[in-house]
Amino acid sequence: NSKVVVLDADLAKATQTDKFADLHSERFFDMGIAEQNMMGVAAGLATTGLIPFVSTFAVFASMRAVEQFRNMIAYPNLNVKVVVTHGGTENGGDGASHQSVEDIAIMRSIPNTTVIIPSDPISTMKAIKAVAEHHGPSYVRLGRLPTPYIYDDDFQFTIGKAVELTKGNDVTIIAVGNMVERALRAQKILLEENIEARVIDLLTVKPLDIKMVLAAAKETKGIITVEDHSVIGGIGSAVSEYLSEVHPTKVLRIGLQDTFGDCGDPGVLQEHFGLTVANIVEAAKRLMEG
Numbered sequence: 001n002s003k004v005v006v007l008d009a010d011l012a013k014a015t016q017t018d019k020f021a022d023l024h025s026e027r028f029f030d031m032g033i034a035e036q037n038m039m040g041v042a043a044g045l046a047t048t049g050l051i052p053f054v055s056t057f058a059v060f061a062s063m064r065a066v067e068q069f070r071n072m073i074a075y076p077n078l079n080v081k082v083v084v085t086h087g088g089t090e091n092g093g094d095g096a097s098h099q100s101v102e103d104i105a106i107m108r109s110i111p112n113t114t115v116i117i118p119s120d121p122i123s124t125m126k127a128i129k130a131v132a133e134h135h136g137p138s139y140v141r142l143g144r145l146p147t148p149y150i151y152d153d154d155f156q157f158t159i160g161k162a163v164e165l166t167k168g169n170d171v172t173i174i175a176v177g178n179m180v181e182r183a184l185r186a187q188k189i190l191l192e193e194n195i196e197a198r199v200i201d202l203l204t205v206k207p208l209d210i211k212m213v214l215a216a217a218k219e220t221k222g223i224i225t226v227e228d229h230s231v232i233g234g235i236g237s238a239v240s241e242y243l244s245e246v247h248p249t250k251v252l253r254i255g256l257q258d259t260f261g262d263c264g265d266p267g268v269l270q271e272h273f274g275l276t277v278a279n280i281v282e283a284a285k286r287l288m289e290g
Contacts (some may be wrong), residue, residue: 052079093263
């Protein structure tokens with residue numbers, strides 16, 4: 001797509017947009033450490049009919065440059081795609097200052113903004129193609145570490161549609177991003193203990209797939225949400241907000257409990273913050289006990 005241009009903020013190697021630059025140097029712009037200006041430039045490029053993809057760490061796009069995103073891109077509903085990396089605690093060694101555990105809450109609260117969180121390489125590729133074809137501001141959140149494959153090449157990604165990965169009528173586990181693979185591992189452990197868990201990959205946080213969420217609430221004993229993000233304002237909040245109005249349901253939210261991240265190995269951090277397979281299994285058992 002010759003209309004696609006990519007803007008990066010001096011992080012091209014870390015975000016891997018350098019691969020695009022190697023192929024299409026005439027459509028790649030390194031804006032330097034100036035994320036706010038980068039959003040403004042992207043807005044300007046969008047008014048010419050180009051499709052700007054803005055790339056940086058999640059913490060910088062959702063906080064340092066959020067005013068510019070809100071006023072220059074979302075408010076005029078311009079066709080800019082913000083694709084961020086290093087979301088959540090996977091950016092372990094850089095510490096809390098670089099770990100974005102609030103970005104889902106911030107970006108989903110901004111009108112006109114579509115929020116997408118792919119869970120594996122295939123869904124990432126399909127999501128990027130989908131947002132390129134979708135008109136309007138988009139926020140795509142990626143992690144940092146390698147992610148196991150969940151989908152095959154035939155997978156069809158649709159904005160606003162979640163995917164039911166496993167069937168089950170005991171409990172529902174709704175997860176996003178790097179937590180989806182953990183949810184699937186938890187499902188297998190629960191099955192060995194005669195607990196059938198429905199696992200849903202939410203994929204799009206906004207707009208929420210209310211049909212699938214409502215069905216899960218009606219057909220299972222409760223819902224567990226799992227995210228590498230604060231429990232305040234993330235997918236747990238999105239699910240709870242919707243269900244509280246239409247079908248009150250018990251929701252257990254797994255995520256960071258109103259705390260910042262920390263510096264350390266990502267695996268150790270995720271265990272520290274309760275983002276493990278064992279935490280999901282334990283929550284499911286609590287739901288089953290009532």
